[in-house]
Amino acid sequence: MRVLLFVFILFPLLELALLIKVGSSIGVLTTLLLVIASALVGGFLLRIAGPATAWRARARLLSGEAPEQEMLDGLLMALGGFLLLLPGFLSDVLGVLCLLPFTRHLLRKRLGLRAQRFAQSSTHADHSAGAAQPGQEAPKQSRPQIIEGEWERRDD
Known part of the structure; x- marks a missing residue:
């Protein structure tokens, strides 16, 4: 329950506060350009993560191994791309953490x-x-519990 409270109420408020703080420090236009650039990178990564993960998982399946690592990597990369699509710097940081190989x-x-x-x-x-x-x-x-019986279909 606390996680849902954080995600739906506190996270957007933190994102907004951080956007205001960064916008006042580096300027509104630069902040908007950074948000748009991160959304474009996130969209690009979402387009690449799916097929690349599918090919790696297929290769593991063909070699007779379970592709759980590849599937989880693909899921984390998709989550990272989605977080980069969201406007805000906090979600961008979390998205990059999902994309870096060490943290992934x-x-x-x-x-x-x-x-x-x-x-x-x-x-x-x-x-x-x-x-x-x-x-x-x-x-x-x-x-x-099994109840035996007979039935008859009647179409009138």
């Missing part, structure tokens, strides 16, 4: 660890929900 590697590693923890916690929750407590019976496997 760190983000990919962190997302992988988070996904592993999530998978372990959901697996642990599944096992603990189905486990019998001491002194209780083991829960029965639930089967779908």
Whole structure:
């Protein structure tokens, strides 16, 4: 909930404050040119990231390997391009962080660890929900209830 509050309320306010501050320091025209240039770079990167990622993933699939690294790289590059498309300097900084290979590697590693923890916690929750407590019976496997019957279609 806090993340949504930040994204929808605080992030645009921070972007606006930063644009005003930069505009007052370097001038309105220069600020507008920087915003437009970053949007053009973001659009260009979005056009390139998709096909390039698809080709790398296809090459990994043909070699018999899972392309999870390429897919995550493509996702981060697309996110970086999208953030560059947004007007503002804070989103541009976050977009560049998603595009740089070093920081993209760190983000990919962190997302992988988070996904592993999530998978372990959901697996642990599944096992603990189905486990019998001491002194209780083991829960029965639930089967779908089947009701047999006959039906007839009548078109009037």
